[in-house]
Amino acid sequence: MTNKENMTLRMEPDLKNQASALFKSLGLDLSTATGIFYRQALRCKGLPFEVKLDEPNETTYRAMSAAEKGEDMYGPFDSVSDLMRALNA
Known part of the structure; x- marks a missing residue:
């Protein structure tokens, strides 16, 4: 042994x-x-997996900031079709 x-x-x-x-x-x-x-x-010769910070990109940070301020808020939507129209606008 x-x-x-x-x-x-x-x-x-x-x-x-x-x-x-x-x-x-x-x-x-x-x-x-x-x-x-x-x-x-x-x-x-190191960790056997990737180690990184999973941080939001600039677009996500802008959206988070706008949401905190109550800006650019859309919805609620009455249907999936209405949601998809808003997303594709």
Whole structure:
């Protein structure tokens, strides 16, 4: 058997329970899943997934600002047809 060392991770109980249930459905335990993560990180020489800020674009910021001010508010609509006409205007 390969020598192994213990490691302690701190996380919220709900996160741990959800992850444990997911990994169990994949036939893995938390220890195995964590080991897979580290192996993939080493193979990729970084995190094995993209890490970025998901920030709205300028158009969305303008729409959010207008909505907060109650500007450019349309609707409610009486039908889907009315909504689609407004969207396509």
